[in-house]
Amino acid sequence: DTAVSQTPKYLVTQMGNDKSIKCEQNLGHDTMYWYKQDSKKFLKIMFSYNNKELIINETVPNRFSPKSPDKAHLNLHINSLELGDSAVYFCASSQTGGHQPQHFGDGTRLSIL
Amino acid sequence: AQSVSQHNHHVILSEAASLELGCNYSYGGTVNLFWYVQYPGQHLQLLLKYFSGDPLVKGIKGFEAEFIKSKFSFNLRKPSVQWSDTAEYFCAVTTNNFNKFYFGSGTKLNVKP
Numbered sequence: 001d002t003a004v005s006q007t008p009k010y011l012v013t014q015m016g017n018d019k020s021i022k023c024e025q026n027l028g029h030d031t032m033y034w035y036k037q038d039s040k041k042f043l044k045i046m047f048s049y050n051n052k053e054l055i056i057n058e059t060v061p062n063r064f065s066p067k068s069p070d071k072a073h074l075n076l077h078i079n080s081l082e083l084g085d086s087a088v089y090f091c092a093s094s095q096t097g098g099h100q101p102q103h104f105g106d107g108t109r110l111s112i113l
Numbered sequence: 114a115q116s117v118s119q120h121n122h123h124v125i126l127s128e129a130a131s132l133e134l135g136c137n138y139s140y141g142g143t144v145n146l147f148w149y150v151q152y153p154g155q156h157l158q159l160l161l162k163y164f165s166g167d168p169l170v171k172g173i174k175g176f177e178a179e180f181i182k183s184k185f186s187f188n189l190r191k192p193s194v195q196w197s198d199t200a201e202y203f204c205a206v207t208t209n210n211f212n213k214f215y216f217g218s219g220t221k222l223n224v225k226p
Contacts, residue, residue: 043216098207099164104156
């Protein structure tokens with residue numbers, strides 16, 4: 001069974017469109033995250049939710065809006081997509097606590113035409 | 114703010130060579146340290162972690178890392194690499210206050226058969 005699953009795996013779309021990426025974890029974790037990995041492989045946190053509450057909100061354009069309907073799900077909606085949004089987006093989850101490792105999904109490769 | 118530096122951006126080794134990848138962080142308080150590996154086209158997987166106790170930690174696949182507090186370092190080592198170790202390696206740091214991971218920029222390892 002996949003622990004952290006995100007869909008879709010690939011997303012190719014045009015500038016200006018609105019798209020969503022879904023993430024689900026079946027590990028019973030209470031904290032979930034979205035990361036953006038750019039073309040140079042640099043990983044940067046975007047958002048984190050703990051028990052459906054937003055706890056980390058980095059400097060991200062407000063075109064990006066996370067939604068956590070329950071603690072097992074964290075979706076990412078992106079409005080008015082721009083060329084610079086092209087990247088791989090990773091979802092992750094963990095238990096609360098700085099020493100807890102994060103478990104990552106397979107990533108969603110977003111390509112903007 | 115905390116930061117994590119991985120000075121080796123690209124390392125090329127022959128099989129059976131020894132590996133050491135550097136990781137330094139900037140934070141004066143208590144830290145939790147992690148090494149993750151990302152095989153081509155895959156998600157990040159935890160190699161090992163340190164949060165207390167013996168500063169020499171052993172992880173999966175023969176990897177180990179040593180936490181040297183005075184040097185703010187957590188270098189990753191493997192005595193004899195294999196072709197299958199070809200991947201991108203990420204060092205990450207959290208503090209006990211939070212689950213917020215600070216990732217290094219990654220080191221790409223190529224092992225020649």
